Amino acid sequence: MDMICINCPKGCHLSIEKDGDGWNIQGYACERGKAYALSEMTDPRRTLTSTVKIKDGTITRCPVKTSAPIPKDMVRDAAKSLDSVTVIAPVKVGDVIVANVLGTGSDIIATRNIAKA
Amino acid sequence: MRDLIVIGAGPAGLAAAEEASRNGLKDILLIERDDYLGGILNQCIHNGFGLHHFKEELTGPEYASRFIDQLEGTGINVMTGCMVIDIDEDRTVTYVSKEHGLVSEQAKAIILSMGCRERTRGAIGIPGTRPAGVLTAGAAQRYVNIDGFMVGKRVVILGSGDIGLIMARRLTLEGAEVLACVEVMPYSSGLQRNISQCLNDFGIPLYLSHTVTEIRGENRVEQVVVQEVGPDRKPVPGTEMVYDCDTLLLSVGLIPENELTREAGIKIDPRTKGAVVSDDMQTSLDGVFACGNVLQVHDLVDNVTAESLRAGKAAAEYVLSGKKRGEVHSVVTKGAATYAVPQKIRCDAEGNVTMSFRVNRTIRKGTISLSGKDKTFISIKRSDMTPGEMQQLIVPMKLVGNIEPQEFVLDVEEVTE
Numbered sequence: 001m002d003m004i005c006i007n008c009p010k011g012c013h014l015s016i017e018k019d020g021d022g023w024n025i026q027g028y029a030c031e032r033g034k035a036y037a038l039s040e041m042t043d044p045r046r047t048l049t050s051t052v053k054i055k056d057g058t059i060t061r062c063p064v065k066t067s068a069p070i071p072k073d074m075v076r077d078a079a080k081s082l083d084s085v086t087v088i089a090p091v092k093v094g095d096v097i098v099a100n101v102l103g104t105g106s107d108i109i110a111t112r113n114i115a116k117a
Numbered sequence: 118m119r120d121l122i123v124i125g126a127g128p129a130g131l132a133a134a135e136e137a138s139r140n141g142l143k144d145i146l147l148i149e150r151d152d153y154l155g156g157i158l159n160q161c162i163h164n165g166f167g168l169h170h171f172k173e174e175l176t177g178p179e180y181a182s183r184f185i186d187q188l189e190g191t192g193i194n195v196m197t198g199c200m201v202i203d204i205d206e207d208r209t210v211t212y213v214s215k216e217h218g219l220v221s222e223q224a225k226a227i228i229l230s231m232g233c234r235e236r237t238r239g240a241i242g243i244p245g246t247r248p249a250g251v252l253t254a255g256a257a258q259r260y261v262n263i264d265g266f267m268v269g270k271r272v273v274i275l276g277s278g279d280i281g282l283i284m285a286r287r288l289t290l291e292g293a294e295v296l297a298c299v300e301v302m303p304y305s306s307g308l309q310r311n312i313s314q315c316l317n318d319f320g321i322p323l324y325l326s327h328t329v330t331e332i333r334g335e336n337r338v339e340q341v342v343v344q345e346v347g348p349d350r351k352p353v354p355g356t357e358m359v360y361d362c363d364t365l366l367l368s369v370g371l372i373p374e375n376e377l378t379r380e381a382g383i384k385i386d387p388r389t390k391g392a393v394v395s396d397d398m399q400t401s402l403d404g405v406f407a408c409g410n411v412l413q414v415h416d417l418v419d420n421v422t423a424e425s426l427r428a429g430k431a432a433a434e435y436v437l438s439g440k441k442r443g444e445v446h447s448v449v450t451k452g453a454a455t456y457a458v459p460q461k462i463r464c465d466a467e468g469n470v471t472m473s474f475r476v477n478r479t480i481r482k483g484t485i486s487l488s489g490k491d492k493t494f495i496s497i498k499r500s501d502m503t504p505g506e507m508q509q510l511i512v513p514m515k516l517v518g519n520i521e522p523q524e525f526v527l528d529v530e531e532v533t534e
Contacts, residue, residue, distance in 0.1 A: 004313040008168050009417055009506070011309030046314065049163045049176055050290060051262055058153070061265040063162035063178045072318070079290040093182050111162065112178035113185075 003040055005033045016041055045069035049111070050079050052097060057089030057114040064097050065111050070104040078102050089116045120144045120436050122210045122224040124201050124377070127156020128418050129409025129425040130230035131184035136429030137228070138191045141437055145193045146224075148212055150200045154188075155181030156232055157255070158418065160262045163283050165310075169419035180418060204381040208404055226404045226432040229378055229392065230425065233371040233410040235280075241369055243275075245332030248339070254280040254368040258287070267291055269364025273341050274298045275329045277305035277312070279416065281368025286315035295321050296360050299343050301328040301350060304479055306370075306505040308416065328352065329365065338363050371414045381405070388456035389413045395445050395461035396470045397431035398424065403441060406432050413458045413473060416507050423471070444522045446489070451528040453477050453502075462512075464522055472510040474527060476502045482532045485510050490523045502529070 005012040005028065014027045016037040023041065028034045039045060047069045054062040070078060078101050087097055091110045098108035120142040123134040126149035134147045153159065158166070161177030168174055171183065188195065199214035204227065211221040235253040243251075250269060252260075258280060260266040272293050274281045277300040285295045298316055303326045305312055316323050324343065330352050331342040345356035373391040384393045384401035391412040392400040399406050408428035409421045434440075445461040453476040462470055472487065479502070486496035487510065494516045502508055510527070 004309045006310040006314045009165070009308050009310065011313075013309075046318070047164050047174075048290075051162060051265065053265065059263060061263060063159075063176060063262065065162075065164060065176055076290065080292075093179055111176040111182075112159065113182055 001041070003037065005036050007032045007036055044072040046072050046075050048075050048078050050082050052082050052108075053086040054091065054114055055086060055088050056116055057091070058117050059114060062087055062091055062097070062114055063111045064108050066101065066104075067096075067107040067109050068105075070101070070106045074102055074104060078104070078108075082108065089114050119146055119222060119224040121146070121226045121228065121432055122222070123147045123228040123230060124204075124210070125149065125156065125230040125232055125409075125411070126154045126195065126197070127230065127232050127409065128158055128181065128184065128421050129156075129232065129411070129428075130228065131155070131181070131188070132422045132425035133228045133230055133406075133408055133429035133432070134193050135184065135187055135191060136426045137433045138193055138429075140430050140433035142433045143192065145191075146222075147193050147195045148199050148201055148210075149195070149197045152198050154185050154195065154197065160255070160258045161283070162262045163287070166418050169417070170422050177418075201377060204377050204405070206382055206402060208402075225436045226406065228428055228432055229375075229400070229405065229407040229411050230409045230428075231374045231377065231411045233373045233414055236367070236370040236372060238367060241367070243329055243332055245342075246334055248332070248334035248337050250334070250338035250364045251332060252364070252366060254278070254284045254366045257284055257364075257366055261287060261291060267293070268366075269293060269338075269362075271296060271360075271362040272364040272366060273329070273343070273360050273362045274366045274368060276300060276368035276370070277307045277323060277325075278368040278370065279307045279311050281366060282307045282311040282315040284366055284368070285321050286319060289319045289321070293364075295319070296362055297321065297343065298323045299327045299329060300325050301346055302326070302504075304504065308505065330357070332365060338365055341365050371410065373411045373414065375411060378407070378411070386456065386458075386460055389458060391458070393460045394458065395442060395463050396459045396466050397434075397442070397463065398428035398459070399431060399435070399442055404432075404435055406435075413456070413507075416505070420473070420507065420509070424473075427471075446517075446522055446525050448472070448487075448525045448527055450474065451526050453480060453483070453529040453531065454527050455504075457527045462517075462525065464520070466514050468514060470512045470514060472512055472527060474508050474510070474529070475506075476504055476508065476529055479503045480529070480531045482534070484528075484530050484532060486526075486528045486530075487512055488526050488528065489517070489520060494525075498532070
């Protein structure tokens, strides 16, 4: 299977084939690329970035991300689950907004410092 | 008189101001038009920033906050909600703000870091009606990510620049249906990784060599017509596809915002639409430097940071040493190279000079060289160069040596086997 590595802007063209008990991975320029190809075959994951409502802040949306990549097929549901979340300012980069989102083991954390208005 | 005025506090202005401060300038004023610092990074809430500069993957707001946090304790004066309306040849900057009114003040040096603007429907002339629902991808990004307004339910994206690709994913995750991404060129100008993770992950089709030939709808967009284009980029009759949609996003290129630069009489390179600079990022006007997207449109903020650090350091050296720029070599391009920044290299430049350029077509295997009148200074091989990705060539000045001012040629050639 051919794929483009999404780890960095280089976008290496990767190919991965089942090889006995293991995998034959070609085209990677670094270990992250090799790990990405393997994870795409066994447990594809993505970092989700989105926003949640914020009250009493200098702005009205607080950008957030998952603290670690979550299973790819849960990304849409995780994004949807943030629709009902509201936080109160102030917020600091790294603050946990939703712990263990949808049981993925990954937290939703703030990515911007937002002061109280 | 101020040591330095920096215009624009996005990633370029923040890095340049901080580096100028680290290099000894005391009285620095950083002016920002918006109400907060960080510029467009604040609306780029996706990840993928900082892999070069911070060696970790950050989102746009996180990347910006690293620089905003570093401002503390530097003594840099920051003005937000403040707009520069004029720069004079004697480096007098005129700005307006609610707080200070209309102010003119002279600086020993100026750094231009105003960023860029998006091309709009008018710039590409799409026929049809003029309903609501046609907006640039960056405007949509601001509405969704900063203001919290959704822009539409059924969306077609024209242009496959990175912002368009990123918005395809973003709008999908917010519940919209993104029907197609349409690109007039036979290749995407966006990064491969973004085609993969923003379009392919969500099953959004990318139509290369296609364009929007008509917008329909009275008050709101109701339909857009997409057509294939031939090698001459003219629509091919009979290939019409009609999409029922309420929104058309345009991701059709960025233009450096150089009104102030032009009015100051600073020389502009018609290819980059940014200032002509020497390797110290100094423009044709003594003591005025430029960096970031106002100089050349970048793909990666990490490259903006590196360029802006050079500008900040050079501005500090200019002010502290009082030394004017001496003689320069000029750089012209050949082969597949469409432009080169810097356009001038100081004859007495030391260390490494970073040349940035783009290619006009996809080159699987190629050579990049820089030559003078009688000598090739550097020649390297590089594979997989695409028009969408800025290339860089590091030129150690010791390879150039102490030679008389002359024309250098940056040549990119395809190697066929």
